[in-house]
Amino acid sequence: MAILEVKDLKTYFHTRNGTVRAVDGVSFSVERGETLGIVGESGSGKSVSCYSLMGLIPQPPGRIESGQAILDGKIDLLNSSEKVLRKIRGRRVSMIFQEPMTSLNPYLRVSTQLIEALRMHEKLGRKEALSRAIKSLEEVGITEASTRVHFYPHEFSGGMRQRVMIAMSMITHPEILIADEPTTALDVTVQAQILELIRERQKANNSAVILITHDLGVVAGMCDRINVMYAGKIVESGTADDIFKNAQHPYTIALQRSIPSLGSKGKALYTIPGLPPDLSRPIPGDAFALRQGIKSGGKWANTPPPMRQVSETHWVRESDVILPSLEEVLDVR
Amino acid sequence: MFKFIARRILQSIIVLFVITTVTFFMVHAAPGDPFSAERKMPEHIKQRLMEHYGLDKPEIVQYFHYVGSLLKGDLGPSHVETRSVNRIIGTTFPVSLELGSWALLIALGIGLPVGIIAAVFRNTLADYIPMSMAMIGICLPTFVLGPVLALIFGVWLGWFNVSGWFIPADRVLPALTIGLVYAAIIARITRGGMLEVLNQDFIRTAKAKGVPFPRIIFFHTLKGGLLPVISFLGPALAGIISGSFVVETIFQIPGMGRQFVQSAFNRDYALVMGTVIVYACLIIVANLLVDIVQVILNPRLRFEDS
Ligand SMILES: Nc1ncnc2c1ncn2[C@@H]1O[C@H](COP(=O)(O)OP(=O)(O)OP(=O)(O)O)[C@@H](O)[C@H]1O
Ligand SMILES: [Mg+2]
Numbered sequence: 227m228a229i230l231e232v233k234d235l236k237t238y239f240h241t242r243n244g245t246v247r248a249v250d251g252v253s254f255s256v257e258r259g260e261t262l263g264i265v266g267e268s269g270s271g272k273s274v275s276c277y278s279l280m281g282l283i284p285q286p287p288g289r290i291e292s293g294q295a296i297l298d299g300k301i302d303l304l305n306s307s308e309k310v311l312r313k314i315r316g317r318r319v320s321m322i323f324q325e326p327m328t329s330l331n332p333y334l335r336v337s338t339q340l341i342e343a344l345r346m347h348e349k350l351g352r353k354e355a356l357s358r359a360i361k362s363l364e365e366v367g368i369t370e371a372s373t374r375v376h377f378y379p380h381e382f383s384g385g386m387r388q389r390v391m392i393a394m395s396m397i398t399h400p401e402i403l404i405a406d407e408p409t410t411a412l413d414v415t416v417q418a419q420i421l422e423l424i425r426e427r428q429k430a431n432n433s434a435v436i437l438i439t440h441d442l443g444v445v446a447g448m449c450d451r452i453n454v455m456y457a458g459k460i461v462e463s464g465t466a467d468d469i470f471k472n473a474q475h476p477y478t479i480a481l482q483r484s485i486p487s488l489g490s491k492g493k494a495l496y497t498i499p500g501l502p503p504d505l506s507r508p509i510p511g512d513a514f515a516l517r518q519g520i521k522s523g524g525k526w527a528n529t530p531p532p533m534r535q536v537s538e539t540h541w542v543r544e545s546d547v548i549l550p551s552l553e554e555v556l557d558v559r
Numbered sequence: 560m561f562k563f564i565a566r567r568i569l570q571s572i573i574v575l576f577v578i579t580t581v582t583f584f585m586v587h588a589a590p591g592d593p594f595s596a597e598r599k600m601p602e603h604i605k606q607r608l609m610e611h612y613g614l615d616k617p618e619i620v621q622y623f624h625y626v627g628s629l630l631k632g633d634l635g636p637s638h639v640e641t642r643s644v645n646r647i648i649g650t651t652f653p654v655s656l657e658l659g660s661w662a663l664l665i666a667l668g669i670g671l672p673v674g675i676i677a678a679v680f681r682n683t684l685a686d687y688i689p690m691s692m693a694m695i696g697i698c699l700p701t702f703v704l705g706p707v708l709a710l711i712f713g714v715w716l717g718w719f720n721v722s723g724w725f726i727p728a729d730r731v732l733p734a735l736t737i738g739l740v741y742a743a744i745i746a747r748i749t750r751g752g753m754l755e756v757l758n759q760d761f762i763r764t765a766k767a768k769g770v771p772f773p774r775i776i777f778f779h780t781l782k783g784g785l786l787p788v789i790s791f792l793g794p795a796l797a798g799i800i801s802g803s804f805v806v807e808t809i810f811q812i813p814g815m816g817r818q819f820v821q822s823a824f825n826r827d828y829a830l831v832m833g834t835v836i837v838y839a840c841l842i843i844v845a846n847l848l849v850d851i852v853q854v855i856l857n858p859r860l861r862f863e864d865s
Contacts, residue, residue, distance in 0.1 A: 280767050316768035323767075328760040332859060333782040343768050378858040394768075 227299050228255035229401050229434050230279075230319075235293035235304070237271075237278045240286065244506035248274040250458035252293075256402065256434040261425075263445035263466075264438045265481065266455035269502055272438045273324075275455075276404045279303050280321055281311055298401070317347040320395040322424075324407040326388035330379035336363075336390055337375045343398050362393040365430075366423055385416035392423055399431045406438045421448055443485045446470060451539070454478045457503055457513035464540035474542040476549045477514050483552075496552055515547050519555075522547040560854065560861070567850065571843045578839045579832070583625060586831050587618055593638035593826045612638055614828075625832070634836070635829035639822075644833035647818065652837060654724060655807070655814035658737070659800030661730050665738025666745055666799065671788070673742070674749025678784070679776060681754060689746065696743025705736040705809040722811040733810040741799060748791050753784035782856050789856065793849035797842040 233253050239246040249271040256262045264272050277283050279295050281303075295303040297318065301310065320343075323329040331339055340362065341355035350358070356375070363371035366389040379387055388408060395403060405424060409417040425448065428435050437448055445452055445466070452469045454462040454477065462475040473479045483496035499519030503509060509516065512526035523546035531544035592614065594605050609615045613624060628635055634644035673693070677686040709732055713721035719732050756762065757780055765779045804816035815834060822830035854860045 282763055282766055312769045312771060314769070315766070316770075321764075321767045323760060323764060325760050329764045331761040331765070331779055333857065334779070335858075342765075342770065346769065380859050391764075 229258045229298055231255040231294075231296045231299075232275075232279070233294045233296075235275060235278060235295065236291040237274050237283060237288060238291050239288050241506070246506045247458050247508070248288075248505060249278065252455070252458075252460055254453055254460065254463065256436060258401065258434055259428070259432045260451065261428065261435040261437055261449045263449035263452040264436065264455060265440065265442055265445055265452060267440055267498075267502055269505070270440075270455040271458040271505075272440075272455055273406055276321070276406055276436065276438060280315060280319065280404065281308075313347065316343045316400075317398045318400055319402040319404065320398065320400040321404040322388070322391050322395050322406065322408045324410055326384050326391055326411060329391055330387055332379055334378075335375075336377055336379060336382075340375065340390075340394050340397060343394070347398055358397060359393075362397045363390070365396075365427065366390070366393045367419075368393075385412055385420070388412060388416075388420055389423065392420070392427060396427045396431065396433075400433055402434045402436065403428065404436045404438070407440070408437075409444065410439070410441075417444075424448075441485075442481050446485075454481065457509065458505060459513065459543070461514070461543040461545070462541070464536070464542075468537065468540035472536070472540065474536055474540075475514075476545055476547040478542075480549055494552065494556055497555055499550060499555055512543075512545050512547065514545055519550060520547055521550070563854070564847070564851065567847050571847065574843065575836070575839055579626070579629065579836060580622070582832060582835045583622055584618065586826075586828050587621075589826065591826050593828060612636070614638075625829075629836070634833035637822075637827055637830050639825045639827045639830070644829050647830060648815065648833055648837055651813060651815040651818045654812060655801055655816060658730065658733055658807075658812065658814060661734035662737035662741065663796070663799050665734055666741035669738070669742035670745025671749055671785075674746040674788075675753055675776070675781075675784075677746065677750045678753035678757065681750075686750075690750065693743040693746045696739055697747070699740065700805075701736050701740060701803055702805050702809065704739065705733070705806055708732050708736055709809070722809070724810070724812045729810075733806050733812060736806050736809070737799060737803060741795060744791070744795075745788055748788050749784065752787040753780055755787075756780045756783040759783075786853065786856060789849055789852050793846040794842070796845035796849070797838065800845075801838055801841060 232255065235249055235252045236247070237249040239248055252271070252275055254262065264275070266272050274283065274288075278290055278293075283290065290304055293304055297303055297314065301314065303311065303314070303319070330336070337356060337359055340359035341350075341352070344350045344355040344358055345352070348355075360371045360375050363375055368374060368386065368389055374381075379390070382390060388411075392408075403424070408424065409420050412420060421444065424435060424437075427433075437445065439445060449466055451465050452463070453460045454469070454475065456477050462469065462473065462478045464472075469478060470482070473482055477498075480496065480498045484498065486495060498517070500517035503513050503516045510528045510530070512522065512531045514520065515522035515524075515526060525546045526544060533541050533543050535541055592609075593612075594600060594608055606615075613621055616624075625635065632645075634648070636643050637647060640647065673689045677690055680686050709721045712718045712732060719728050720726070723729050753776075762775060762779060765775050770779065801815055804820050806812070807814040807817040815837070818830070819834040819838075821827075822834060
C-alpha cells in the first residue's frame with residue numbers, strides 16, 4: 227500500500243487581485259522506498275502542493291479547498307487536528323527546503339536545532355540526542371562532527387548547511403522526505419553530492435522521497451516515477467522510462483528538449499516560447515494552449531482536458547498543442 | 560568578547576575626555592558667570608569669590624586644574640550652593656536612578672508582551688487595538704501625560720499625591736509618565752522585530768519539524784525579534800534613568816534632570832560639568848551593556864569580532 231496517497235488537492239490563494247489557483251486538483255501517490263519527482267516551471271505549484279501536505283501554507287491568504295492526503299492508509303494530513311499533525315511533522319514526514327542559507331535558525335547552535343526533533347518526538351535525553359545528532363552529521367559527510375555540531379549555521383558554507391538540513395530532516399528516520407529543490411541554490415559540483423546523499427539516506431531508512439525540481443536533468447538519474455506539473459495541474463505522470471523515452475504531452479516534450487545534457491552539443495537549445503498563464507484568472511481549458519507563440523487545434527479551448535491512460539503506469543492529459551519547431555523558436559528570439 | 564569589552568572601554572575613555580573638554584570651554588564661553596544673578600553684588604565681593612573659585616585665572620589654567628581634580632574623582636565645589644558637586648550629584652542621582660528603574664520596568668513589562676502579542680495575532684483586534692494605543696502613547700508628550708495622570712489619579716481619585724517624592728506611592732505617577740511613553744515605543748519596535756523574524760525561512764523549517772507554536776515564538780523567534788528593542792534601549796536607557804527634566808519638574812522630584820537645568824541657568828560651571836560627565840558615563844555604560852547583550856543574542860556578531 228502507498229505510504230502517501232494524495233487525492234484531488236486544491237490549494238488556492240485568495241488575494242486582492244483574485245483567486246490564485248496555485249494547485250488545482252492534483253492526485254498522486256508514493257510507495258515506501260520510492261522516489262517521486264515533481265517537475266515543472268517556476269510557479270507551476272510544486273512548492274505549494276508540498277507545503278499543503280506539511281501544513282505550511284500561510285492562511286490567509288491560502289486555503290486548502292479540497293483534497294485528501296492519506297498517510298499510510300490511516301491519517302489524512304489535510305483534515306486532522308493540529309495536535310495529531312504536529313506529531314507527524316518532523317517525525318514521519320519531513321522536509322528539506324530550497325534555501326540552505328536561510329532555512330537554519332542563525333540564533334541557535336546546530337546542535338540545538340538537530341536535537342530538537344529528537345527531544346520532542348522521541349523524548350530522548352540531551353546526551354543521547356546529542357550523540358544521535360553527531361552521528362547524523364557524520365552520516366552526511368561532515369567531518370569533526372563532534373566539534374562542529376556546536377557551531378552556528380553561519381560557520382558552515384551553503385553546501386554544508388544543506389548537508390545539515392538533510393541530517394536534520396533524516397534524524398528521526400521519516401517515512402517520507404519532501405525535498406523542495408534541494409540543490410537549486412548550490413553550485414553544480416555540490417549538487418550531485420547532495421542528491422547522492424539524499425539517495426543514500428533514503429536507502430538507509432527505506433523512506434519515500436518526493437523530489438521537487440524545475441530541472442528534468444536532476445530527476446533523470448534520481449526518480450522512479452515523475453509527475454510533470456503545469457499551471458497547478460499534473461499534465462503527465464509515469465515511470466522515468468515513460469517520461470524520458472515515451473513522452474506524450476507537448477509540454478513534457480518541450481521541457482525535455484530544453485535540457486542541455488540531452489540535446490546534442492553545439493546546437494542551439496530549445497526554449498518554450500511565452501510564459502505560464504496568470505493563475506489568478508480561471509482557465510477553462512488546456513492551460514498550455516494559452517501560451518504565447520504556441521498553436522493548438524482548439525479542441526480543449528473551453529473544456530478541461532481529461533487524463534488518458536497510455537500504459538499501466540503512464541498517464542497523460544489530453545492536448546492538441548503543436549509545438550513550434552526549433553527554427554520558429556529561434557526566429558522569435 | 561574580552562578584547563571587545565576592553566576596546567570599548569578604551570574608546571569610552573577617549574569619548575569622555577573629548578566631551579569633558581568641549582563642554583568645559585563651551586560652558587565658559589557662554590555669556591555671564593555664576594555670580595551675575597538677579598541680586599547685584601558689590602564688585603569687590605564678586606572679585607573675592609572669583610579668586611576663591613579660581614575663576615580669575617586664564618581658562619586654560621582652570622581647565623588643567625579641573626581635569627586634575629577630575630582624575631582624582633573630585634568634581635569640584637558648586638559655585639552657587641555650599642555643597643560640593645559630588646555631594647549634590649550623590650543625592651540627586653539615586654533619585655533619578657530609582658525613578659528611571661521603575662519607569663524601565665513599566666516600559667519593558669508592558670511594551671514587550673504587548674508587542675509580542677500584537678505580532679503573533681497580527682491583523683486582528685489583539686494587534687490593532689494595542690498598536691493604536693501605542694501610537695497615541697508615542698504622540699503624547701510627557702508634559703501632557705504627566706499632568707493628566709496627576710489630575711485623574713491625584714486630584715480626582717485622590718489615590719496618589721499630586722507631587723513630591725516622600726512616600727513609596729509617590730513613585731507611581733512619575734514612573735508611569737515616563738514608562739508608558741517608552742512602553743508604547745517598545746511595543747511597536749517589538750512587534751516589528753518579531754514580525755520580521757516570523758517571516759524568515761527558518762521559522763518555516765521549525766514548523767515543518769513539528770515544533771509547537773509557543774516554542775516557535777519563545778525559542779525560535781524571540782532572540783532575533785528582540786534585537787531591535789535592545790539597540791533602541793541603548794540610547795533610551797540613559798534617557799529613562801536620568802529621568803526627564805519635564806517629569807521631574809511636573810512632579811517636583813529632586814532628581815538630576817532638574818538639577819541639570821537649574822545649574823545651567825545659574826552658570827554653575829562645576830555643577831554643569833559634573834552632571835554632563837555623569838550623563839555621558841551613563842550613556843556610555845548603557846550602550847556598552849546593550850552591545851554586550853547584542854553580541855550574546857546574535858552569534859553572527861560574535862564571529863565578526865574575533
Ligand atoms: N502566499 C502566496 N500568496 C499568493 N500567491 C501565492 C503564494 N504562495 C504561492 N503563490 C502562488 O502560487 C503559485 C505556485 O507557486 P509555487 O511556489 O508552488 O511554485 P513552484 O512551482 O514551487 O515554483 P518555483 O520553481 O519557483 O519554486 C504561484 O503562481 C505563486 O504566485
Ligand atoms: Mg518552489
